[in-house]
Amino acid sequence: MKENVTVIKVGGKIVEEKNSLDNLLDRFAAIPGHKVLIHGGGRSATAMAGRLGIESRMVNGRRITDEAMLQVVTMVYGGLVNKNIVAGLQARGANALGLTGADCNIIKAHKRPAGEVDYGFVGDVDHADGEMLAKLIHEGIVPVIAPLTHDGKGNLLNTNADTMAAETAKALARHYNVTLTYCFELPGVMRNPEDAASVIPTITRESYSTLLADGTISGGMIPKMDNAFNAIENGVAKVIITQADAIDGTQGTQIIA
Amino acid sequence: MKENVTVIKVGGKIVEEKNSLDNLLDRFAAIPGHKVLIHGGGRSATAMAGRLGIESRMVNGRRITDEAMLQVVTMVYGGLVNKNIVAGLQARGANALGLTGADCNIIKAHKRPAGEVDYGFVGDVDHADGEMLAKLIHEGIVPVIAPLTHDGKGNLLNTNADTMAAETAKALARHYNVTLTYCFELPGVMRNPEDAASVIPTITRESYSTLLADGTISGGMIPKMDNAFNAIENGVAKVIITQADAIDGTQGTQIIA
Numbered sequence: 001m002k003e004n005v006t007v008i009k010v011g012g013k014i015v016e017e018k019n020s021l022d023n024l025l026d027r028f029a030a031i032p033g034h035k036v037l038i039h040g041g042g043r044s045a046t047a048m049a050g051r052l053g054i055e056s057r058m059v060n061g062r063r064i065t066d067e068a069m070l071q072v073v074t075m076v077y078g079g080l081v082n083k084n085i086v087a088g089l090q091a092r093g094a095n096a097l098g099l100t101g102a103d104c105n106i107i108k109a110h111k112r113p114a115g116e117v118d119y120g121f122v123g124d125v126d127h128a129d130g131e132m133l134a135k136l137i138h139e140g141i142v143p144v145i146a147p148l149t150h151d152g153k154g155n156l157l158n159t160n161a162d163t164m165a166a167e168t169a170k171a172l173a174r175h176y177n178v179t180l181t182y183c184f185e186l187p188g189v190m191r192n193p194e195d196a197a198s199v200i201p202t203i204t205r206e207s208y209s210t211l212l213a214d215g216t217i218s219g220g221m222i223p224k225m226d227n228a229f230n231a232i233e234n235g236v237a238k239v240i241i242t243q244a245d246a247i248d249g250t251q252g253t254q255i256i257a
Numbered sequence: 258m259k260e261n262v263t264v265i266k267v268g269g270k271i272v273e274e275k276n277s278l279d280n281l282l283d284r285f286a287a288i289p290g291h292k293v294l295i296h297g298g299g300r301s302a303t304a305m306a307g308r309l310g311i312e313s314r315m316v317n318g319r320r321i322t323d324e325a326m327l328q329v330v331t332m333v334y335g336g337l338v339n340k341n342i343v344a345g346l347q348a349r350g351a352n353a354l355g356l357t358g359a360d361c362n363i364i365k366a367h368k369r370p371a372g373e374v375d376y377g378f379v380g381d382v383d384h385a386d387g388e389m390l391a392k393l394i395h396e397g398i399v400p401v402i403a404p405l406t407h408d409g410k411g412n413l414l415n416t417n418a419d420t421m422a423a424e425t426a427k428a429l430a431r432h433y434n435v436t437l438t439y440c441f442e443l444p445g446v447m448r449n450p451e452d453a454a455s456v457i458p459t460i461t462r463e464s465y466s467t468l469l470a471d472g473t474i475s476g477g478m479i480p481k482m483d484n485a486f487n488a489i490e491n492g493v494a495k496v497i498i499t500q501a502d503a504i505d506g507t508q509g510t511q512i513i514a
Contacts, residue, residue, distance in 0.1 A: 048332075051309055052309065074337050074340050075336040075337045078337075079331050079336020079337065082336075083331050083360075086357070086360055087359040087407045088411045090359050090407060091411035096359070096360070096361075097360045097361050098335075098355075098357070099354075100355070102343045102344040103353070103355050104352060104398060105347055105352060135396060148340065150343075150344045152347060155344065156340055156341065
C-alpha cells in the first residue's frame with residue numbers, strides 16, 4: 001500500500017504576513033507524515049518591485065515578467081519568502097528544504113510563446129520529477145517549493161503556483177497516496193461569498209459546468225478549478241479547496257473526478 | 258577507500274558578472290565526480306541594498322546585518338545569486354541543488370553576541386551536517402550553498418562564505434576524501450601581488466607565522482588562511498587557494514597541515 005503525502009498550496013497573502021505565516025507553519029508542521037508546501041508570494045514581489053521602481057503589470061491576473069521582474073521574483077519567491085518559510089519550519093521540527101523547479105531539476109518548463117500577450121519569462125510546466133521528490137521525501141525531507149521553474153538552458157521562469165502544486169501532486173501520485181489542498185482566503189468554493197454556510201461540499205465535472213454556466217465560478221477561480229480537476233483526473237487521490245486554517249482537509253470543497 | 262569530493266568556494270565578484278560566472282560554471286561542471294559549490298554575493302547585496310536606499314556598513318570587511326540588510330542578503334544570496342547558479346549548472350548537466358544552512362538543517366549557527374561591534378544577524382557556525390550532505394551527494398546531487406545559516410529558532414543569519422566552506426569540507430571529510438579550493442582574484446598567496454611568478458606554492462603553520470610577521474599576509478587574507486588551516490587540520494585532505502580559472506587545483510597555494 002502506498003504511503004500518504006499531503007501537498008498544500010498556500011497563496012501569497014498567507015505567507016506574507018507574519019501572524020498568518022506563523023499560524024500556517026504551526027498547522028503545517030503538525031500535519032502527520034510526509035508533506036510538501038507550495039507557496040506564492042505575489043504581493044511581496046509587487047511590493048519589492050515598487051521599492052525598486054519597477055512597475056508590476058498584470059494581465060488576466062498573471063504577472064508580465066520581463067528581465068527586471070524576473071530578478072525580483074527570483075529574489076522574493078526563491079529567497080525571501082522561501083527561505084523564511086524553511087527557517088520557520090526548521091524551528092518547528094520539520095526538515096524543510098526550499099526548492100525551485102531548477103533545484104534537482106524537479107520542475108522543468110518552457111517559456112510561454114508570446115501570443116496576444118507576451119508574458120515574458122513565464123513558464124508552462126513540461127515535467128515534474130516525482131521520483132526525485134519521492135527520494136527526498138523518503139529521507140524525511142519536507143520540500144518547500146517556490147513558484148519558479150527553469151527551461152534547462154539556464155533560464156529561470158516565473159510559474160503559476162497553483163499549476164506547480166497540481167503538477168507536483170500528479171508526479172507524486174505514482175509513488176504516494178496524495179491529498180492536494182489549495183488554500184485561499186475563503187472556506188471553500190461558495191455559492192455566496194458573503195455566506196459562510198454556502199460552501200459547496202463537492203464539485204464534479206458535471207456540477208462544475210453548471211457552476212460555470214450560472215456564474216457561481218468565474219474569474220481567477222477558473223484556472224484554480226482547472227488545476228484541481230487536472231490533479232484529480234491524473235492520479236491524485238483527493239483534492240480540496242479551503243482556507244489556510246483548515247489545512248487538515250476536513251472542511252472546504254472537495255473536487256471529485 | 259573513500260570517494261573524492263571537490264568543494265569549491267568562489268567569491269562574490271566571480272559569480273556576479275555574467276562572463277566570469279559562465280566561465281566558472283563551465284569549469285565547475287567539468288570537474289569529474291562529486292562536488293560542492295559555495296558562493297558569496299556581497300557586491301550584489303551592496304548594489305541591491307543601494308537600490309533600496311539601505312546603507313551597507315562594513316566593519317573589518319564584515320557586513321553589519323540589521324533586519325533590513327538580512328532581508329537583502331536573504332533575497333540576493335538565497336534567491337538571485339544562488340538560483341541563477343543552480344539554473345546555470347542544470348543547463349550544463351550538473352544536478353545542482355541550492356541550499357542555505359536552513360535547508361535540510363545543513364548548517365546551524367548562533368547569532369554572534371554583540372561585542373565591541375554588534376554585527377546584527379550574523380551567524381557563527383555551530384554544526385554542519387556532513388551526513389545529510391553526503392546523502393544528497395550520494396544521489397548525484399551537486400549542493401550549491403549560499404552564505405546564510407539559521408539558528409533553529411526561525412532566524413536566518415548572514416554567515417561568512419569562507420567559514421561555511423571550511424565547515425562544509427570538514428563535515429564531509431568523515432565521509433569523503435575532500436579537496437577544498439578557495440578561489441579569489443589572485444593566482445594564489447603571493448609574495449608580491451604585482452608579480453604573477455611570486456605565488457607561494459605551499460604554506461605550513463610555521464611558514465604562515467613568518468609570512469604574518471613580515472606582513473606578506475595581512476588584512477582580509479588572515480581569516481581566509483585561518484579557515485584554510487581549520488579545514489586542513491580537521492580531516493580535509495587538501496586545501497588550495499587559487500583563482501577561479503584554476504579550479505582544477507593544479508595551481509595556486511597549497512595549505513599544509
